[in-house]
Amino acid sequence: MKDTSLIVPEKGVQMELNELKRLIRDTDVADVNSLLKYAGRLSKYFAGKQMGKRIAVLGTCNIQYFTRALQCILFRDGIEATFYEGEYDGIKMDVLGEESGFYSFEPEIVVLIPDYRDIKKFPPLLSSLETVSEYISAYYKDMRNIWQHINEKLPNAQIVMANYVVPIDRSLGNLEVNYGFSRQVILQELNLKISREHPRYVTIVDMEYQAALIGKMNWFDESGYMLNKSPFSLSETGRVAELFAKIIEAYCGKVRKCLVLDLDNTLWGGVVSEEGALGIKIDPNDAVGEAYLSFQTYVKRLNERGIILAVCSKNDMEIAKEPFVKNRNMVLKLENFACFHANWRNKAENIRQIAQEINIGLDSIVLFDDNPAEREIVKMQLQEVLVIEVPQEPAEYVRTLETSNAFCWTALTKEDLSRSETYKADVRRGELQQAADNYDEYLIQLKMKGKVKRTTESDLLRVSQLVNKSNQFNLRTMRYTEAEITALSKEPDVALLSAVLSDKFSNYGIVSCAILKRIEKECFIDTWVMSCRVLKRGMELMMFQKIYDIAIEWGCECIKGEYIPTEKNGMVHGLLTDLGFDRTAVNDNGCEDYSYHVQNIPTLKFYIEEDVNL
Amino acid sequence: MKEKLQEIFRDVFDDETIEITREMTADDIESWDSLTYFRLIMVIEKEFHIKFTTEKVSNMKTVGEMMDYIASNSGEK
Numbered sequence: 001m002k003d004t005s006l007i008v009p010e011k012g013v014q015m016e017l018n019e020l021k022r023l024i025r026d027t028d029v030a031d032v033n034s035l036l037k038y039a040g041r042l043s044k045y046f047a048g049k050q051m052g053k054r055i056a057v058l059g060t061c062n063i064q065y066f067t068r069a070l071q072c073i074l075f076r077d078g079i080e081a082t083f084y085e086g087e088y089d090g091i092k093m094d095v096l097g098e099e100s101g102f103y104s105f106e107p108e109i110v111v112l113i114p115d116y117r118d119i120k121k122f123p124p125l126l127s128s129l130e131t132v133s134e135y136i137s138a139y140y141k142d143m144r145n146i147w148q149h150i151n152e153k154l155p156n157a158q159i160v161m162a163n164y165v166v167p168i169d170r171s172l173g174n175l176e177v178n179y180g181f182s183r184q185v186i187l188q189e190l191n192l193k194i195s196r197e198h199p200r201y202v203t204i205v206d207m208e209y210q211a212a213l214i215g216k217m218n219w220f221d222e223s224g225y226m227l228n229k230s231p232f233s234l235s236e237t238g239r240v241a242e243l244f245a246k247i248i249e250a251y252c253g254k255v256r257k258c259l260v261l262d263l264d265n266t267l268w269g270g271v272v273s274e275e276g277a278l279g280i281k282i283d284p285n286d287a288v289g290e291a292y293l294s295f296q297t298y299v300k301r302l303n304e305r306g307i308i309l310a311v312c313s314k315n316d317m318e319i320a321k322e323p324f325v326k327n328r329n330m331v332l333k334l335e336n337f338a339c340f341h342a343n344w345r346n347k348a349e350n351i352r353q354i355a356q357e358i359n360i361g362l363d364s365i366v367l368f369d370d371n372p373a374e375r376e377i378v379k380m381q382l383q384e385v386l387v388i389e390v391p392q393e394p395a396e397y398v399r400t401l402e403t404s405n406a407f408c409w410t411a412l413t414k415e416d417l418s419r420s421e422t423y424k425a426d427v428r429r430g431e432l433q434q435a436a437d438n439y440d441e442y443l444i445q446l447k448m449k450g451k452v453k454r455t456t457e458s459d460l461l462r463v464s465q466l467v468n469k470s471n472q473f474n475l476r477t478m479r480y481t482e483a484e485i486t487a488l489s490k491e492p493d494v495a496l497l498s499a500v501l502s503d504k505f506s507n508y509g510i511v512s513c514a515i516l517k518r519i520e521k522e523c524f525i526d527t528w529v530m531s532c533r534v535l536k537r538g539m540e541l542m543m544f545q546k547i548y549d550i551a552i553e554w555g556c557e558c559i560k561g562e563y564i565p566t567e568k569n570g571m572v573h574g575l576l577t578d579l580g581f582d583r584t585a586v587n588d589n590g591c592e593d594y595s596y597h598v599q600n601i602p603t604l605k606f607y608i609e610e611d612v613n614l
Numbered sequence: 615m616k617e618k619l620q621e622i623f624r625d626v627f628d629d630e631t632i633e634i635t636r637e638m639t640a641d642d643i644e645s646w647d648s649l650t651y652f653r654l655i656m657v658i659e660k661e662f663h664i665k666f667t668t669e670k671v672s673n674m675k676t677v678g679e680m681m682d683y684i685a686s687n688s689g690e691k
Binding site: 032033036037040041064065223224226227228230234235 | 625626628645648649650652653656657660666667668671672
């Protein structure tokens with residue numbers, strides 16, 4: 001492996017870089033000229049240095065502008081990266097060529113940007129659907145061959161690939177959409193096949209959607225293609241690079257999970273304290289009311305996919321809650337919110353509290369608030385929060401939030417879908433805890449059932465999601481792509497553990513996982529993460545019991561652990577000590593080494609019954 | 615128009631000292647390569663609300679030619 005340790009720049013340089021970062025932050029990604037200008041400055045600092053993530057970009061067209069813009073946006077968002085740029089018309093040459101510099105670069109992320117112009121041979125007009133489907137299968141096989149080749153040589157690399165943008169020209173005109181043998185339909189079908197059948201180590205970027213969003217008359221620049229083989233208009237480079245950046249960032253653990261919403265003129269029209277719960281604009285028979293309703297409907301869908309909702313509003317609590325209870329037009333109900341803050345305090349302060357209550361980092365939060373003054377305060381005081389620039393027009397709220405790409409995740413799991421249910425159940429758990437005499441009694445009454453087992457293939461997706469999204473209960477904050485996790489699961493001296501938990505109110509699914517590595521007579525805890533929704537339930541004790549069992553199974557003499565401090569994982573600082581580990585070293589960089597001798601048989605008391613049905 | 619064009623040159627080539635002349639070519643500006651050239655074209659097109667023909671972009675050699683094209687297509691002198 002190559003040394004990826006970051007080069008720490010000198011102080012003066014660091015200040016210049018910070019200034020550059022600020023400039024890029026203030027630049028709209030649609031302003032491609034400024035973005036590329038700053039990219040030019042950035043490359044002067046980074047020239048010839050190997051640092052951070054290694055990203056290879058391969059395309060059949062010109063990818064130079066794209067790569068520079070991508071580097072710039074990643075830098076803005078705190079990710080330094082070194083790039084390998086493929087040859088022009090290079091996907092096949094780089095991937096299939098044995099001597100290619102692409103492989104010796106050892107990329108962790110491989111960006112592929114194919115182009116519809118790569119496909120030279122289409123079936124003859126009036127071909128049967130059978131013939132057409134043979135052609136499509138052949139195109140797909142070609143693509144799959146490239147993926148597999150990369151995966152064989154770079155099993156740890158995640159491939160991030162654009163799908164095909166269907167071109168403007170249709171020799172059959174409107175007839176194309178009427179015939180399965182037409183080029184338009186074939187390219188659409190190829191995209192669908194790629195969506196449905198791509199392996200997990202490949203993430204597809206919906207470039208076709210992006211082109212349609214921009215409008216293909218603006219997306220394509222034929223002159224630009226003739227002049228310098230730009231696959232799309234140069235002025236779209238920044239927006240396209242941001243799409244890819246968001247996905248790469250998600251693989252680096254930068255994922256947003258919570259939407260904080262204002263109420264007046266955000267979720268409904270008007271001011272509830274003046275117009276009353278029934279007077280606010282949320283009526284489907286009124287154009288303005290319908291605009292707010294459509295936003296609520298969209299937010300509800302976000303909630304259903306696992307985005308946590310919270311309210312942060314300058315209001316009196318009782319008045320703020322009234323519309324949810326009394327106004328039957330409201331799509332969102334109180335139970336959809338994990339957290340409800342209505343008071344007259346500073347919003348930045350409120351949002352900080354919301355983060356604490358839900359147990360997530362500020363950098364997981366997105367704020368949607370119609371009031372520009374409030375947005376400014378939050379932007380100033382909480383730079384980690386993504387503050388959406390809300391338009392004046394409520395009818396445009398949905399598209400504004402959608403096109404911000406705020407919630408770019410690497411995967412969707414069944415745990416995500418049940419998340420909003422678990423937050424509802426949290427209310428009932430809170431009541432139970434209040435009624436119980438003490439905490440142990442509460443844990444007993446929860447009637448928890450759980451199991452820790454070796455991770456099976458079907459669980460890899462969730463495991464990789466947990467490893468990449470967990471920030472707080474995370475001993476070493478190692479990030480692994482799905483491809484890497486899959487590769488690890490096949491190694492003989494590695495054990496992947498995953499833990500499921502349920503209680504009388506919720507089934508949480510997989511909530512914790514660990515990656516253990518056998519190094520001679522030692523069992524090393526490479527990774528141990530847990531979802532913040534199940535803290536203080538004893539799950540970590542059940543997990544440790546299993547870690548111990550694996551160490552015994554491997555014939556190890558001791559279990560080694562390490563704590564690598566980050567800004568967010570302070571809560572697990574004492575975890576290993578609490579479990580009976582000895583701290584053996586505190587290193588200069590703040591990392592701590594721990595050791596546990598297997599002679600000490602753990603005597604752990606927890607109230608989670610082993611679930612025998614799993 | 616010359617001042618506006620000069621501002622664009624300074625911005626695109628990220629060099630506040632550039633003084634453009636009619637005789638100026640790619641050889642006179644260090645960071646003028648094909649990447650910055652196409653970016654320059656993009657910004658000029660936007661700022662002057664014009665569109666260069668493919669032929670013009672391929673064959674333009676001097677800043678003077680550029681100025682003539684802008685003048686005859688945008689009406690700015």
